[in-house]
Amino acid sequence: MASQSLPIFIVGAGPTGLVLALTLRQSGVPVRIIDKVSKPHVGSRGAGIMPRTLEVYNYLGVLPDVLKSAVPLPVSRMYKLPGGTEVMKEFSRSPRTHSTPGIPFFNSYILGQDVAQAILRSHLEKYNCHVEFNTELGAFEQHSDYVQIHLVRHEGGNETPETFSAAYLVGADGAKGVVRKLLGLSFDGETRQGYSIVLADVKLRGLPRDAWHMWGDMATRGFWAMPRFTHDDDTFWITISGRDVDHDKLASEPETLKTFVKEFTNRPEIEIAEFLTLGSVRFNIRMVSEFSRGRVFIAGDAAHVHSPAGGQGMNSSVMDAFNLAWKLSLAYKGLASANLLQSYNDERKPVIQNMLKFTTEIFDKTLAGKSKWERGREFYQLDVSYRGSPIVVDKRQVDALTAPQPNIYTASLLGTVQAGDRAPDAPSLVMLKDSDTLSPITSLFKIFKPTKHTVLILSPLGPAADSVLDALQNSQYPSSLIQTVTILPVRVAVREKDVLPRTDLVLKDADGHVYEGYSVDPWKNELTVVVVRPDGIVGGIGAEVQTVTDYFERILS
Numbered sequence: 001m002a003s004q005s006l007p008i009f010i011v012g013a014g015p016t017g018l019v020l021a022l023t024l025r026q027s028g029v030p031v032r033i034i035d036k037v038s039k040p041h042v043g044s045r046g047a048g049i050m051p052r053t054l055e056v057y058n059y060l061g062v063l064p065d066v067l068k069s070a071v072p073l074p075v076s077r078m079y080k081l082p083g084g085t086e087v088m089k090e091f092s093r094s095p096r097t098h099s100t101p102g103i104p105f106f107n108s109y110i111l112g113q114d115v116a117q118a119i120l121r122s123h124l125e126k127y128n129c130h131v132e133f134n135t136e137l138g139a140f141e142q143h144s145d146y147v148q149i150h151l152v153r154h155e156g157g158n159e160t161p162e163t164f165s166a167a168y169l170v171g172a173d174g175a176k177g178v179v180r181k182l183l184g185l186s187f188d189g190e191t192r193q194g195y196s197i198v199l200a201d202v203k204l205r206g207l208p209r210d211a212w213h214m215w216g217d218m219a220t221r222g223f224w225a226m227p228r229f230t231h232d233d234d235t236f237w238i239t240i241s242g243r244d245v246d247h248d249k250l251a252s253e254p255e256t257l258k259t260f261v262k263e264f265t266n267r268p269e270i271e272i273a274e275f276l277t278l279g280s281v282r283f284n285i286r287m288v289s290e291f292s293r294g295r296v297f298i299a300g301d302a303a304h305v306h307s308p309a310g311g312q313g314m315n316s317s318v319m320d321a322f323n324l325a326w327k328l329s330l331a332y333k334g335l336a337s338a339n340l341l342q343s344y345n346d347e348r349k350p351v352i353q354n355m356l357k358f359t360t361e362i363f364d365k366t367l368a369g370k371s372k373w374e375r376g377r378e379f380y381q382l383d384v385s386y387r388g389s390p391i392v393v394d395k396r397q398v399d400a401l402t403a404p405q406p407n408i409y410t411a412s413l414l415g416t417v418q419a420g421d422r423a424p425d426a427p428s429l430v431m432l433k434d435s436d437t438l439s440p441i442t443s444l445f446k447i448f449k450p451t452k453h454t455v456l457i458l459s460p461l462g463p464a465a466d467s468v469l470d471a472l473q474n475s476q477y478p479s480s481l482i483q484t485v486t487i488l489p490v491r492v493a494v495r496e497k498d499v500l501p502r503t504d505l506v507l508k509d510a511d512g513h514v515y516e517g518y519s520v521d522p523w524k525n526e527l528t529v530v531v532v533r534p535d536g537i538v539g540g541i542g543a544e545v546q547t548v549t550d551y552f553e554r555i556l557s
Contacts, residue, residue: 007032009149009166013114013131015046016300016317018120020170022060023325024093025127027451027541029332032166033124034135034151036173040121043201043248043277044237046226048311052381052422053318054105059450059536065119071229072096077211084215084266087167093212097131101513102424103382103443112201112237113314115230118239121190124426137178140169142294143501155541165191167332169296172321177302183293188343189286189305189356193492196247196282197308198257203274205234206267215265220244223264234273252279285360287352291320291345299324304352307363314382316355320348326450326534336480339390340555344469347386354408382406386537387420392553393531395542396420419541423448425533426513429487432494432506444514447485447505448532450504453539455484456530457503458520460492464500464527477552487514 008024013035021031041157049057049070057063078089099106121131138150138161146165153160171179180187207213210225216222221242228235240250240260258272287304291297300317324344330336358378377383385408386392396418417424427443438446448454453474457465465486472482485502488494491510500506509515513533515522518541519532527549531540540551 004129004167006030007166007169008144008332009147010034010170010172011137011179012171012177012300012302013117013121013133013345014041014172014174014300014317015117015120015314016302016321017172018117018124018131019056019060020172020299020319020321021129022062022120022124023450024332025124025129025328027329027417029329031129032033032132032165033129034132034136034137036136038154039115039133040114040131040133042114043199044112044114044226045199047110047237048314048315049109049116050112050311050315050380051103051105052384053111053315055422055445055536056318056322058105058445059121059448061281062119062123064392065122066111066116067109069115069119069230070111072107073110073212073284074226075211076214077510078214079265081215081264082266090211099280101427101511102517104427104443105423106380107450108225108311108380110229112228112230112268115370128131132309137173137182140182140296145301147295149302149364162440167295168328170324170328171296171298171302172317174298175305179296180288180298180302183296183298185287185293185298187286189284190485192285192307194242194284196245196280198238198245198250198278198280200238200257200278201228201276202236202238202272203232203234203276203429204236204238204269205270205273206269207236209233216242221264223261235276247280251278263464272515281308283363284342287349287356291348292341297324297328297344303348303408304356305437306356306359312355312359312381313381315354316352319351319381319384320452322535323348328535329451330481335481335556337391337553337555337557343391346391351408362440367405381412382422385418385421387418389420391539391554392419393540393541393542393547393554394549395544395550412418413429417517417530417538417541419538421532421538423536424517426509426517428509428513429509430508430510432488432500435505438505441510444508445485449483449537450534452483452534453481453552454532455482456514456518456532457484457501458489458515458528458530459486459526460489460522460555461525461527462499465503467527467545468529468548469502471549472552475549475552477556489515 007030021033024031048180049114057066073094076093080086080088094108097106135151141148147169149500183258212226215223218241221244224239225236253283264269299320305441327340425445429442433442457468485505486501486503531551533539540547
């Protein structure tokens with residue numbers, strides 16, 4: 001059975017499944033995506049959007065719609081107890097900062113997961129792909145070239161079974177999902193006994209909408225209320241936490257919760273009029289033993305869960321999907337090397353291990369009252385790196401004493417860009433060839449695409465670009481997967497009679513941000529080649545043409 005005629009099947013229509021589906025559809029891969037719930041998710045969980053996730057949304061073309069509704073984290077206002085009205089402290093948990101040439105989105109935002117998912121669904125529907133709700137995975141069997149899948153569709157009290165075949169199956173169905181269980185993967189880790197949190201979206205009166213209001217503390221007893229700016233003026237997202245709280249009772253008895261809020265805050269005027277959502281979450285710290293087996297993959301909360309400290313869960317899940325999508329696309333089209341799909345596990349597993357360690361340390365400090373409230377760059381996922389990955393190629397000499405270890409989760413500042421790192425942006429690039437899609441002044445982030453491998457050729461010498469093109473053509477790599485870009489240094493004066501390189505795009509680095517950002521000397525007549533993967537990661541970097549062919553030999557069949 002030819003897998004190329006079958007869709008990729010995704011279980012779970014949260015951010016993970018939707019980002020995966022959208023990326024695959026943009027690459028022309030057929031997709032089916034299901035969710036067992038009867039209608040789209042409601043609620044604010046996973047509301048924090050980190051800068052790296054904004055970059056992914058930018059690649060996928062959904063960022064303008066996200067930023068229309070997303071807002072910065074409001075100021076946090078802590079009240080003294082007892083009394084509940086006097087402000088003890090007011091601070092910003094995520095201080096705003098200015099963008100840089102390499103980091104155009106340098107601030108985190110808040111957007112309820114339900115709103116974010118609606119935006120992703122609307123973009124997915126442009127590619128004639130719709131979430132199939134009320135549909136549940138029952139079982140699957142793996143074969144050498146396809147996966148046979150058994151579904152049950154629930155409609156009007158009736159159950160309709162369906163059996164069909166898919167090229168690959170991805171479980172993005174959350175921590176309690178069935179794909180991981182059916183695949184037989186262990187979910188190793190721990191459940192923090194005695195610690196859980198009550199979450200609810202409510203209609204609430206008695207609080208202004210200018211702050212994140214906080215009473216008590218997360219370790220013993222705490223109540224927090226944040227306005228939902230995308231909803232009616234009385235809609236808030238509330239959390240109740242602490243070891244001295246009966247979470248199960250509050251989550252199951254709305255009237256008891258209302259009374260708790262009034263009594264704990266000493267604010268009788270706070271009135272919860274309606275519950276839009278209500279539930280509790282236990283603090284689990286777990287991850288799968290492996291991220292795939294055969295033609296079945298696990299991503300997002302189905303693969304890893306952790307404490308809510310730091311707002312890393314949804315963002316890490318989006319990174320899983322974006323890492324996996326381009327690899328599945330190549331495999332689906334019969335173009336992937338033998339080890340490409342294995343690299344999903346090789347790259348994401350160490351990163352998630354480090355993420356769990358990072359968030360658990362923050363959680364433990366929070367419970368001990370030793371955690372700082374501010375959430376700075378170490379939470380932004382800009383430093384997540386796949387250095388040391390078997391599919392990246394680094395042919396530059398970098399000081400090994402100052403380079404962080406491979407598979408970094410966060411190192412604050414990584415320094416010189418290496419293979420496996422996030423590819424930084426660079427603005428003020430002047431187009432020297434007319435383009436139908438780009439403006440005369442552009443940036444790298446407007447050039448990078450989730451459907452293409454971008455070969456950047458940094459050199460003042462035209463023949464250098466031609467040598468890279470010749471190597472690509474001689475190797476007969478699929479031209480539809482690759483775009484070539486020559487970037488001349490600022491010192492080069494281009495005259496009208498000059499013959500420009502034959503690359504798809506020719507740009508001039510007018511403000512020097514490319515050469516500076518990628519640590520290339522613009523005054524040397526040398527060649528540097530940078531290959532940027534479809535997920536915005538530097539896949540290859542070096543000072544010789546061989547860098548390009550070595551990189552593509554690792555990922556293409």
